[in-house]
Amino acid sequence: MTTAPTPFRHRLDRITTLRGALCVGIDPHPPLLAQWRLTDDADGLERFARGLVEAIGGRVAVFKPQVAFFESYGSAGLAVLERVLADIRDAGALAIADAKRGDIGSTMAGYARAWLSDDSPLCADAMTLSPFLGFESLRPALDLAASSGRGVYVLARTSNPEGHGVQLSADADGRPVSQRIIDEAQQENERTGLDHVGLVIGATHSDLGCDPGRVSGSILAPGIGAQGGTMEGVRAAFGAAVARVLPSVSRDVLSAGPDASALRDRVDRLLAS
Numbered sequence: 001m002t003t004a005p006t007p008f009r010h011r012l013d014r015i016t017t018l019r020g021a022l023c024v025g026i027d028p029h030p031p032l033l034a035q036w037r038l039t040d041d042a043d044g045l046e047r048f049a050r051g052l053v054e055a056i057g058g059r060v061a062v063f064k065p066q067v068a069f070f071e072s073y074g075s076a077g078l079a080v081l082e083r084v085l086a087d088i089r090d091a092g093a094l095a096i097a098d099a100k101r102g103d104i105g106s107t108m109a110g111y112a113r114a115w116l117s118d119d120s121p122l123c124a125d126a127m128t129l130s131p132f133l134g135f136e137s138l139r140p141a142l143d144l145a146a147s148s149g150r151g152v153y154v155l156a157r158t159s160n161p162e163g164h165g166v167q168l169s170a171d172a173d174g175r176p177v178s179q180r181i182i183d184e185a186q187q188e189n190e191r192t193g194l195d196h197v198g199l200v201i202g203a204t205h206s207d208l209g210c211d212p213g214r215v216s217g218s219i220l221a222p223g224i225g226a227q228g229g230t231m232e233g234v235r236a237a238f239g240a241a242v243a244r245v246l247p248s249v250s251r252d253v254l255s256a257g258p259d260a261s262a263l264r265d266r267v268d269r270l271l272a273s
Contacts, residue, residue: 005149057091159202225252
């Protein structure tokens with residue numbers, strides 16, 4: 001008899017209970033590589049990303065590699081990402097592939113296989129998705145995540161100011177678009193009982209403009225640190241939903257490198273705040 005995989009939400013709850021609710025983005029853009037005195041090539045990329053995981057992998061619950069920064073180096077960059085994802089697993093942490101994929105039909109199925117399938121070398125524990133071709137367009141990823149014990153995070157209210165005009169616009173029922181996405185994500189969680197569909201709601205908003213209170217999935221809250229979000233602000237903005245929030249920080253931690261002790265101190269301060 002085949003044993004069902006442990007659902008993503010269970011694994012996430014377990015690791016955040018042990019290590020604290022914090023996600024560290026791996027965003028190796030060229031200025032950070034230069035700050036770490038690394039070359040702007042695949043070798044510098046690998047030293048940065050794998051060095052980061054080596055330094056703080058035993059402290060951090062979740063890492064979020066930004067796929068674009070690896071893709072920009074072509075096949076060599078994607079090979080680095082494969083090794084980084086393996087390092088994250090070896091450190092006992094979870095990985096969210098920040099790919100923000102969204103398409104229809106077989107194309108969406110291809111994206112899902114790349115990031116959520118057991119037999120893919122790029123397989124992560126979860127991935128980010130863009131629902132703006134319609135929530136149901138995400139069906140291949142929703143279904144594969146459910147069957148493989150993985151998760152998805154659907155963009156709802158992002159941290160960038162440009163998202164305001166689209167995400168808070170009213171839909172045909174008079175709800176903000178962001179609220180419609182939240183409600184459809186929760187319908188999927190209730191249908192499966194897995195709570196594998198999470199949301200991306202930025203930590204930079206004092207007023208979310210939507211209500212994530214009913215959602216039972218995880219809420220990824222990027223924007224801590226350099227974008228102006230704070231751990232205290234997360235608690236104030238999310239209210240009753242704060243227990244399901246996974247704050248995400250990138251530059252505020254990454255800029256402490258390449259010194260490993262400084263990286264660990266930065267993580268420890270965030271976890272204590």
